[in-house]
Amino acid sequence: MIDYSFLQHYWWFIISLIGGIFAFLMFVQGGQSMLFSLGKEDKHRFLMVNALGRKWEYTFTTLVTFGGALFASFPLFYSTSFGGAYWVWMLILFCFVIQAVSYEYMSKPGNTWGKKTYQVFLFLNGLLGTFLVGVAIATFFTGAEFAVNKGNIANLGVENVTGVVISQWQNPLHGLEALGDFRNWCLGFAVFFLTRTIACLFFINRLDDQELVARSRKFLIYNALPFVVFFLVFVIWTLLSTGYSVNPETKAIIEGVANKYFWNLVELPVVGIVFLIGVVLVLYGIIRTILSTSFTSGVWFSGVGTVLTVCALLLITGFNNTPYYPSSVNPQSSLTLQNSSSSEFTLTAMFYVSLLVPFVLAYIIYAWNALEKKKFKKEDLKEDGHVY
Amino acid sequence: MEILNSSLIDWSRAQFALTAMYHWLFVPLTLGLGVIMAIMETAYVRTGNEQWKRTAKFWMNIFGVNFAIGVATGIIMEFQFGTNWSNYSWFVGDIFGAPLAIEAIVAFFMEATFISIMFFGWARVSKKMHLAATWLTVTGATLSALWILVANAWMQYPVGMEFNPDTVRNEMADFWAVALSPVAINKFTHTVASSWVFGAAFVAGITAWYMLKKREPEFTKQSMKVAAIFGFVGIVLTAWTGHGSAQQVAEKQPMKLAAMEGLYDGQEGAGLIAFAIPNPDKKSYDDGVDPYIMKIEVPKGLSVLGFSDFDAFVPGITDIIKGGYKDYKGDVQLSFAEKQKAGKKAIQALADYQTAQKDRDAAAAEKNRVILKENYAYFGYGYLDNPDQLVPHIPLVFWSFHVMVYLGGFFGAFFLLLWFFNYKNKLENTKWMLWISIISVPLVYICSQAGWLVAEIGRQPWSIQDVLPLQTAISALSVESVKITFFIFLILFTALLVAEIRIMLNQIKKGPKAE
Numbered sequence: 001m002i003d004y005s006f007l008q009h010y011w012w013f014i015i016s017l018i019g020g021i022f023a024f025l026m027f028v029q030g031g032q033s034m035l036f037s038l039g040k041e042d043k044h045r046f047l048m049v050n051a052l053g054r055k056w057e058y059t060f061t062t063l064v065t066f067g068g069a070l071f072a073s074f075p076l077f078y079s080t081s082f083g084g085a086y087w088v089w090m091l092i093l094f095c096f097v098i099q100a101v102s103y104e105y106m107s108k109p110g111n112t113w114g115k116k117t118y119q120v121f122l123f124l125n126g127l128l129g130t131f132l133v134g135v136a137i138a139t140f141f142t143g144a145e146f147a148v149n150k151g152n153i154a155n156l157g158v159e160n161v162t163g164v165v166i167s168q169w170q171n172p173l174h175g176l177e178a179l180g181d182f183r184n185w186c187l188g189f190a191v192f193f194l195t196r197t198i199a200c201l202f203f204i205n206r207l208d209d210q211e212l213v214a215r216s217r218k219f220l221i222y223n224a225l226p227f228v229v230f231f232l233v234f235v236i237w238t239l240l241s242t243g244y245s246v247n248p249e250t251k252a253i254i255e256g257v258a259n260k261y262f263w264n265l266v267e268l269p270v271v272g273i274v275f276l277i278g279v280v281l282v283l284y285g286i287i288r289t290i291l292s293t294s295f296t297s298g299v300w301f302s303g304v305g306t307v308l309t310v311c312a313l314l315l316i317t318g319f320n321n322t323p324y325y326p327s328s329v330n331p332q333s334s335l336t337l338q339n340s341s342s343s344e345f346t347l348t349a350m351f352y353v354s355l356l357v358p359f360v361l362a363y364i365i366y367a368w369n370a371l372e373k374k375k376f377k378k379e380d381l382k383e384d385g386h387v388y
Numbered sequence: 389m390e391i392l393n394s395s396l397i398d399w400s401r402a403q404f405a406l407t408a409m410y411h412w413l414f415v416p417l418t419l420g421l422g423v424i425m426a427i428m429e430t431a432y433v434r435t436g437n438e439q440w441k442r443t444a445k446f447w448m449n450i451f452g453v454n455f456a457i458g459v460a461t462g463i464i465m466e467f468q469f470g471t472n473w474s475n476y477s478w479f480v481g482d483i484f485g486a487p488l489a490i491e492a493i494v495a496f497f498m499e500a501t502f503i504s505i506m507f508f509g510w511a512r513v514s515k516k517m518h519l520a521a522t523w524l525t526v527t528g529a530t531l532s533a534l535w536i537l538v539a540n541a542w543m544q545y546p547v548g549m550e551f552n553p554d555t556v557r558n559e560m561a562d563f564w565a566v567a568l569s570p571v572a573i574n575k576f577t578h579t580v581a582s583s584w585v586f587g588a589a590f591v592a593g594i595t596a597w598y599m600l601k602k603r604e605p606e607f608t609k610q611s612m613k614v615a616a617i618f619g620f621v622g623i624v625l626t627a628w629t630g631h632g633s634a635q636q637v638a639e640k641q642p643m644k645l646a647a648m649e650g651l652y653d654g655q656e657g658a659g660l661i662a663f664a665i666p667n668p669d670k671k672s673y674d675d676g677v678d679p680y681i682m683k684i685e686v687p688k689g690l691s692v693l694g695f696s697d698f699d700a701f702v703p704g705i706t707d708i709i710k711g712g713y714k715d716y717k718g719d720v721q722l723s724f725a726e727k728q729k730a731g732k733k734a735i736q737a738l739a740d741y742q743t744a745q746k747d748r749d750a751a752a753a754e755k756n757r758v759i760l761k762e763n764y765a766y767f768g769y770g771y772l773d774n775p776d777q778l779v780p781h782i783p784l785v786f787w788s789f790h791v792m793v794y795l796g797g798f799f800g801a802f803f804l805l806l807w808f809f810n811y812k813n814k815l816e817n818t819k820w821m822l823w824i825s826i827i828s829v830p831l832v833y834i835c836s837q838a839g840w841l842v843a844e845i846g847r848q849p850w851s852i853q854d855v856l857p858l859q860t861a862i863s864a865l866s867v868e869s870v871k872i873t874f875f876i877f878l879i880l881f882t883a884l885l886v887a888e889i890r891i892m893l894n895q896i897k898k899g900p901k902a903e
Contacts, residue, residue, distance in 0.1 A: 075481025083474025110894035
């Protein structure tokens with residue numbers, strides 16, 4: 001039962017799940033992007049920063065885990081996309097580097113660059129980080145410009161030293177060309193507004209500050225609407241678009257498959273249903289919060305919904321004989337679960353490691369609850385002792 | 389074109405070195421200071437003495453400032469394997485990726501989760517739970533060191549893998565051989581023990597400053613006690629594992645050992661250099677230039693250090709290039725030219741294997757598969773053009789090694805004295821010792837960086853020892869792109885470092901009273 005193909009699919013599922021959890025946890029970034037709009041006064045910014053500052057490491061660590069899991073399970077993606085779409089990934093990394101110090105340094109004497117600088121760092125992380133992650137993930141559907149030739153490494157006589165490199169990006173913009181496709185922008189904006197939407201729901205759930213909660217409710221509407229629009233445009237466009245497929249016998253890439261992603265949802269009914277439940281949960285969390293001022297648990301509905309929706313979307317990029325990272329310039333180079341994965345041995349070893357994940361989740365939930373027994377207000381912060 | 393390309397390799401290396409060195413300014417303090425503050429909190433929970441809590445909390449705040457920038461510089465390290473070492477990521481990712489993923493799943497989450505309880509949980513969880521969270525934060529940090537060092541050790545000593553010509557990469561064949569390789573175990577223990585010394589020297593230095601200023605008597609008493617004992621234990625373990633490390637290098641990376649000592653002509657009962665000045669005019673192993681301007685040796689010292697045997701033969705750079713000598717196992721070693729020939733044969737066989745597969749010529753494929761397998765041990769040599777490429781930058785490796793050893797010796801004496809004066813309750817009035825403690829803070833940074841310079845520059849030209857040289861490990865990028873990111877990192881990390889140092893100095897000035 002646990003054969004190579006199962007393991008490849010299992011690991012794509014784990015990647016998709018981590019991706020889904022990451023999308024939800026990026027509410028931290030969404031909240032940061034509203035630091036100067038939702039947080040109009042210093043006292044509001046103070047509360048927002050401290051509420052988000054207790055969560056940012058989960059998001060950050062999830063991103064690192066996403067990278068590590070991809071490296072261990074699909075190393076050809078690691079070498080092709082990171083080494084090729086250099087600028088997109090580098091910009092994303094910069095956005096996260098500047099975040100990592102900002103909470104801790106923001107209010108400390110001697111921080112040299114001033115509180116405002118670190119707040120701007122957080123804002124940039126929220127604005128660009130979310131958008132670019134969306135754009136990068138969109139290329140799993142819209143394709144990227146690369147060619148892979150594993151034989152290159154045996155090229156001894158080449159003039160150019162980079163001739164030995166297996167994965168060759170074909171566009172000199174090294175990833176920034178993804179901004180030339182409006183569909184990528186749509187997912188970028190959808191992720192950006194989604195993370196802000198969830199951040200509003202998080203503030204409504206966590207904060208004990210009437211004014212800020214009231215503003216969060218307003219901001220919820222401003223952000224949920226564009227989110228829904230961009231999300232729908234991206235999803236409908238994608239479901240109607242032509243995609244690639246993998247011939248399960250020859251492993252060759254078949255081009256021009258009409259409505260490929262739509263059929264993936266239909267032919268993988270469980271994924272299709274998870275996708276629909278996810279979307280409904282996201283919308284339920286948003287709409288009920290908008291309609292009822294006493295309802296504050298929207299973040300959990302929309303949060304779980306986000307995990308399910310994003311997980312399902314990532315699953316249909318790779319399952320059902322689909323190349324998850326299509327090459328638009330050299331279709332046969334497209335990355336599939338089969339041609340890009342680690343060996344069966346490594347995937348098996350990592351399978352056992354993945355059994356630790358429930359323990360990790362258990363202590364995260366414990367820690368989250370331990371710190372969140374009561375709502376978050378200014379007075380408690382002093383008592384807790386570590387204030388940003 | 390060649391110049392442009394070699395500069396791509398140089399800039400990629402420079403970027404990796406820059407980010408790794410910055411990252412390593414912060415990690416050892418996290419590992420060492422982490423244990424120290426956990427010990428202090430343990431004392432608080434056991435004795436109920438509130439002063440222990442204040443002392444622990446002061447160091448935790450320093451820890452937090454240092455930890456944040458460690459995280460910031462760390463994320464680049466992980467992704468950089470993909471962004472700048474694309475071929476590497478495919479060629480060995482099947483083995484190398486696993487420890488990185490385990491590090492994230494097992495260690496980073498533990499660290500990130502419990503650090504939030506450590507900082508925010510004082511009023512929200514029980515005393516014992518809080519203590520457990522502090523220890524788990526440190527455990528998470530130490531586990532992350534374990535897995536990244538497993539990965540690093542594998543680059544120095546690739547084991548537990550097999551080359552698969554169909555996928556054109558190395559594949560893991562034995563997980564435990566990778567995870568428990570003797571080099572990995574030694575790297576882990578040496579790195580962690582030396583980080584304990586690092587943390588202890590840091591705490592001792594700052595505490596000494598308070599003592600000189602006659603501030604915070606209770607705080608300094610507690611801090612110095614922990615630092616002195618912990619630092620002494622750390623340096624003993626560091627010396628012991630350091631000797632183990634030299635033996636691993638002697639067996640597995642003879643070129644690195646030769647570079648550490650600037651040893652060109654090997655000998656039985658080789659001396660260990662106590663002090664020497666390598667000759668900068670020495671450009672090649674066979675240019676006849678004397679390798680040293682002057683040198684003072686400990687007779688037979690290197691043979692003992694490397695092989696625990698007064699008369700063991702230690703090969704020099706020339707021996708390794710010319711071959712024909714017997715290694716420690718008694719096997720006769722090939723020359724560079726022979727290894728290079730075998731490497732080229734292996735690479736050609738890989739190309740021919742692929743052609744044969746395409747042509748569905750099973751016989752030719754099998755023939756080439758066998759040739760490849762027979763010569764694979766020297767695969768990486770096939771990419772090298774001349775024997776000088778095999779030699780790492782001698783002065784840099786030599787000086788890094790000697791600075792590390794001198795400072796290691798200094799810290800041995802330092803912690804012995806610190807323990808003695810502290811035990812006799814005379815430290816506060818021994819001003820010169822307090823000043824030495826303060827000076828030891830920058831020294832411990834230098835020592836720690838020097839250690840990694842030996843390990844990593846001594847590994848050149850290899851990204852994976854004998855298997856993959858750097859020039860074959862790169863990404864196909866323009867040199868301008870890498871230059872730009874290099875300077876962005878340089879400016880950004882330097883700006884953050886300035887802030888980090890100033891925040892720490894501010895916290896130290898304010899002192900534990902501010903808590």
